[in-house]
Amino acid sequence: MISKSKLAIIETTDLYKAFGNNKVLRGVNLSIQKGESLAIIGTSGSGKSVLIKNIIGLLDPDSGAVRIKGTNVLSLNDKRRGEFNRKFGVLFQGAALFDSLPIWENIAFGLIQLDGLDRKTAYEKAQETMLQVGLSPEIAKLYPGELSGGMQKRVGLARAITTKPEIIFFDEPTTGLDPIMASIIDNLIIKNVRELGATALTITHDMSSARRIADKIAMIHEGKIIWNGPVNEINNSGNSIVEQFINGSSSGPIDTSVVR
Numbered sequence: 001m002i003s004k005s006k007l008a009i010i011e012t013t014d015l016y017k018a019f020g021n022n023k024v025l026r027g028v029n030l031s032i033q034k035g036e037s038l039a040i041i042g043t044s045g046s047g048k049s050v051l052i053k054n055i056i057g058l059l060d061p062d063s064g065a066v067r068i069k070g071t072n073v074l075s076l077n078d079k080r081r082g083e084f085n086r087k088f089g090v091l092f093q094g095a096a097l098f099d100s101l102p103i104w105e106n107i108a109f110g111l112i113q114l115d116g117l118d119r120k121t122a123y124e125k126a127q128e129t130m131l132q133v134g135l136s137p138e139i140a141k142l143y144p145g146e147l148s149g150g151m152q153k154r155v156g157l158a159r160a161i162t163t164k165p166e167i168i169f170f171d172e173p174t175t176g177l178d179p180i181m182a183s184i185i186d187n188l189i190i191k192n193v194r195e196l197g198a199t200a201l202t203i204t205h206d207m208s209s210a211r212r213i214a215d216k217i218a219m220i221h222e223g224k225i226i227w228n229g230p231v232n233e234i235n236n237s238g239n240s241i242v243e244q245f246i247n248g249s250s251s252g253p254i255d256t257s258v259v260r
Contacts, residue, residue, distance in 0.1 A: 007070045009034045009167060009199045010055065015064035017050055024050045025061065026223030037193060037200040039214035041207065041245065043254060046220050048203040049093075052169055055201070056088065057081060068167070086114065089165035089198070091156045091189075093172040097144040103130075104140040107158045115163070129162040130155075132195075133188050150181040154188065161192050168193060170202040174209045186212040207246050219245065221254070 008031040017025040024047045032038045042048050053059040055066055057073070065072045073084050097106050105112070107129055108122035117125070127137045133154045144152055153173065160168055173189060174182035186209050193200045193213075204210050210217055211231055218228040219242050227234075227242045234246060244252030 008032055008067065009036075009069055010201060011065075011067040012051075012055065013065040013067070015051070015054060015066065016062045017047075017054055017059065018062055024223055025054070025064075028064070028220070028223070028225055030218060030225060030228075032199055032201060034199055035197060037190075037202070037213060037215045039202045039204055039210035039217050040220055041204060041210055041217060042220040043245065044205065047223050048205075048220055049171065051220065052171060052201065052203050056090065056169060057085060086163075087166040089160035089163060089168040091153075091160040091168070091170045091173055093175055094152075097152060097155060097159075099144050102141045102143055103135075103147070103155055106144065106155055107162050109159060110163045125162060126158070129158045132161070132192060133158045134184075149176055150185070153177065153181075153185050157185070157188060157192065161196060164196060165198060167199045167201070168196075170200065170204075170213075172204055172206075173202065173213075174204065174206050179208075182206065182209060183212070189213050207248075 010030070010032040012028050012030045015025050015028040028051055040048055040051065050059065054061045061074070066074055068084050068087070071084070073081055076084065098109070104123050104126040107126040111117040111122045111125060112119065123140070127140055130137055130140065135151065135154050135158065139147065144155065147155065170189060173185055177185060190213055202210070202213060214231055216228065216230055217234050218225050220226070221241050227237050227239045229237070234242065237243065240253050244254050
């Protein structure tokens with residue numbers, strides 16, 4: 001019998017998902033232990049976003065299992081699934097902020113809407129979290145459209161961590177950022193994930209980012225995980241598809257004519 005300490009925090013088993021004739025996930029098996037930071041890499045259209053949406057519950061797989069702390073969440077009713085999702089924090093691609101809400105309310109959205117915190121206390125907690133991601137409290141009452149892309153990412157990160165989640169998902173956290181800002185965001189992710197003691201799952205096509213923030217890397221290709229291992233072993237993966245991707249080569253086994 002496997003002890004509870006060895007149970008994966010996140011586990012997918014034979015996960016399949018298709019959209020009509022487009023078979024996106026073709027039996028994804030993945031396991032992430034408590035406190036690990038895993039980055040999933042792959043070309044555009046390889047299934048990274050679909051995979052994370054199936055884990056979070058934004059999409060339902062056609063078959064397979066998604067287990068969070070040993071419980072197959074696909075078998076839960078909406079109320080119980082919602083309780084499990086309360087363990088999550090998510091930094092969406094492009095930050096996905098609410099344009100009509102001020103910065104502090106974007107950050108405190110979960111505290112107000114899910115935890116029922118009063119607005120005064122939520123405002124104070126939002127300001128505390130802003131400091132954790134390097135944002136000045138003076139911008140609390142500004143709106144997302146008044147901030148740069150890098151600052152919006154910081155707001156998105158603050159929103160993801162303000163409820164102190166056990167599990168944090170990062171969807172292409174450095175997309176659209178220059179190399180310096182991308183490095184800053186990565187370092188903030190590392191710092192805050194460690195301080196929370198959270199388990200992290202990141203999807204990215206940015207190898208520099210993956211190497212910085214992850215303990216382990218998994219590559220998805222044609223709907224399956226084709227390599228999974230520690231970051232320091234990926235350069236010696238022995239897999240020609242992985243080698244082509246991490247080296248950014250236009251020639252190799254990946255059919256670049258169909259990469260989307």
